[in-house]
Amino acid sequence: MRLSFEPVTLNLRRPFNIAHGVSLTRRNVLVRIDAGIGEAAAVAYHGETAEGISSYLSRLDLGAFDDPCLIDDVLGSLPPGSAAARAAVDIALHDLWGQRLQQPLYRLFGLNPSRIPPTSLTIALDTPEAMAQAVASARESSLKIKLGAGDDEARIRGIRAATRATLRADANGGWTRQQAAKLLPVLAEHDFELVEQPLAAGDEDGLAALMRMRPRPLLFADESIRSSADILAHRGLVDGVVVKLAKCGGIREALRQIAVAHGAGLRVMLGCMVETSVAVTAAAHLAPLVQHVDLDGPLLISNDPLSGVRYDDGRLTLPDGPGLGLRPKDSE
Template identity: 50%
Template sequence: MRLSAETVRLDLIHPFRIAREVSDHKQNVLVRISDGELTGTGEAAPSRYYGEDAGSVIRALEKVPPLLGGDPFELEETTDRLASALPGDPSARAAVDIALHDLAAQRLGVPLYRWLGLDPAKTPVTSFTIGIDEPAAVRRKVREAAGYPALKIKLGSEKDLEIMRAIRDETDARIRIDANAGWTADQAVEMVGRLSEFGVELVEQPLPPGSPADWRRVREAAAMPVFADESVLVSPDVPAMAGLVDGVNVKLMKCGGVREALRLIHTARAHGMRVMIGCMIETSVAITAAAHLSPLADYADLDGNLLISNDLFSGAAVRGGRLVLPEGPGTGITPRP
């Protein structure tokens, strides 16, 4: 099998600010793996928070060809080799993993969800994300997102409550909060109490990773479910958060791809946790791969492709807020003209 990679610039429709950073574009890496007849496509959306950037992904991918073997169906063996060789490069591994799953399902002539035995009618509603901004700008963004029944609101600034009031003045949509580890324990306890008046559906990553006692304190104070994102990267991270959170956000770019995402989902379920499937800023390549897993999730936050102005592919769609999976073989993505 042959691998090729290219870096692509993704331009955000609005500058995207979360508690720890702001950006107006992202550099992702597209990966293609060919068996001489068919080609699987994957994507890396690296994050500096997890120690990656586009350059590190390209360097990691240079090590991959000898690890691929000759059979895209040898997914367990291949992903194990990738994890051993590239332990600090989860999005690079995810790109290869997605491409292999795409290629293998294409060989079978079936959509990825069908190969995984999942029901496309059970996809959840996806949220649409509103980044941190001035309250007036947030109002405009909420109006732009009027067609989405669920919004994910990024908090972790000094204007959190002003932002929430501005949002509720504009919409009665379901609201999910993501603080991206931007609060202290005292701030988080206060905020989960104040957020109840806004009818918040859940709160994600209120605290930095670590400090189990602080997580327990926040969960006990919260009237809504508390989810972990940055605290849970891979399946072995789940047990330590059992009893501290109600659910986990599973992202292909954190865990290394479809294979580990499945393990993470099942591990979370075994510990009585709810599951959200989320994303970074991504094209429809990675978004669609994650969407094929979404029938296993309670919540979806798969809108990274909706936040950019130059998506290079078509794939999973959103109708009435709900994810609609493509019917083509593999992940079912197609290049845009």
């Protein structure tokens, strides 16, 4: 099998401001293994760059492998390093596997595509007034609100006054213990269903205290969770965990993490980065397995190179072509 790759610059429809910083474009890397395609998201706060991903990929030689059905053999041969690059290789291999067997991935996994929970659309961090305006003009019935700066109480009140949508919050680790303890009851009072990463990764004692609070929204860990061991360490500390292909290293590991989380009594949200239809469609093929979905990457960018999963007010429709089922943009 032959591997090639190319960096792509994704243009964001709106400046994407979260507690980690602001951006207008993202540089991801598309990977091809024969006719299969995958994507690596260069997420700065994971320590990933397009250059680092490209450097990892340039050292790979899959010439010794010729059967895309032996996915574990290929993945087992990869050196340690960039989780995003390994996710891209894993996604491209699964795409190729499905193409070889002439079935969409969800069918190979035995999943019902009509069982995908609706996705939320992310509203980036801004002034309370601008965020209230953004939610008022959003058509989606489920919204994920980025928080984690001062003024969050005003944001929460203004946003709930402007919409009847299902609301989630994501603090991206931006709150102190005191801020989180003050804001959790405000979120509950304004009918937010869940909050991601209220505290910085590593503050397990802080999470334990938040879990004892009532009332509160469901607590989810995102940045705290990279491995299955992290999931097990958060048993009892959160209600659920956020699994992302770019974070865990691909479809194979995401399936394991979903199983580990459910075995530990935790809910799972399947999330994404700022990514094209390549990586997000890959994640969407697993979405019938989870309780919550946050797969809005293609909705945030204006130059998606391919078509994959389709959106209709948060409802995801999987393509039924073999593998990921991606098509050229101009085929629609």
